[in-house]
Amino acid sequence: DAGITQSPRHKVTETGTPVTLRCHQTENHRYMYWYRQDPGHGLRLIHYSYGVKDTDKGEVSDGYSVSRSKTEDFLLTLESATSSQTSVYFCAISEANYGYTFGSGTRLTVV
Amino acid sequence: GDSVTQMEGPVTLSEEAFLTINCTYTATGYPSLFWYVQYPGEGLQLLLKATKADDKGSNKGFEATYRKETTSFHLEKGSVQVSDSAVYFCALLFTTGNQFYFGTGTSLTVIP
Numbered sequence: 001d002a003g004i005t006q007s008p009r010h011k012v013t014e015t016g017t018p019v020t021l022r023c024h025q026t027e028n029h030r031y032m033y034w035y036r037q038d039p040g041h042g043l044r045l046i047h048y049s050y051g052v053k054d055t056d057k058g059e060v061s062d063g064y065s066v067s068r069s070k071t072e073d074f075l076l077t078l079e080s081a082t083s084s085q086t087s088v089y090f091c092a093i094s095e096a097n098y099g100y101t102f103g104s105g106t107r108l109t110v111v
Numbered sequence: 112g113d114s115v116t117q118m119e120g121p122v123t124l125s126e127e128a129f130l131t132i133n134c135t136y137t138a139t140g141y142p143s144l145f146w147y148v149q150y151p152g153e154g155l156q157l158l159l160k161a162t163k164a165d166d167k168g169s170n171k172g173f174e175a176t177y178r179k180e181t182t183s184f185h186l187e188k189g190s191v192q193v194s195d196s197a198v199y200f201c202a203l204l205f206t207t208g209n210q211f212y213f214g215t216g217t218s219l220t221v222i223p
Contacts, residue, residue: 040215042200042213042214042215042216043200043213045210048210092155099160099204102154104154
């Protein structure tokens with residue numbers, strides 16, 4: 001979507017390796033989110049940020065960490081990837097109560 | 112706790128058929144309600160929203176009315192097209208916390 005980009009779009013990695021996904025926005029929105037999407041579960045919140053260096057856990061945060069050192073970037077790190085973390089990851093941004101804008105997603109496969 | 116329940120899919124309709132996708136919610140307050148659409152290989156896009164009871168959101172021929180008495184926000188379209196094939200997500204948002212609760216999504220396939 002315009003104003004929000006995710007990288008990489010696709011990644012295959014081995015079990016036990018660290019992985020970092022990047023979300024970059026040009027909208028200067030305060031809130032940023034990481035979700036994972038899995039069949040039968042819809043979207044589940046991993047972590048979110050409400051400002052630079054202000055982050056909090058979502059419902060499925062185990063095995064994930066995040067960092068936000070600049071307004072425009074929100075990084076999601078899998079310290080030691082596992083097969084259960086194979087998923088499609090979406091970043092979203094928002095400001096006030098106007099709804100979310102989603103990125104195009106990162107398809108991560110852990111083999 | 113707060114949650115959203117959507118009708119399970121997949122839903123398959125013929126072109127020009129009437130569409131209803133049910134969505135009900137459980138909330139302790141007065142959330143805003145949203146429908147998002149996800150086309151294959153893409154992220155979610157906002158389809159429509161309603162911020163208070165009896166509001167009707169509409170976009171691209173889709174409509175949904177915020178019904179507080181039945182805690183529902185059903186999505187409807189009078190005549191679907193093949194291009195409407197996608198996954199539809201119902202969601203609620205509280206004015207505090209700025210965090211969404213999503214339903215599990217309903218897959219729609221429209222056949223010519």
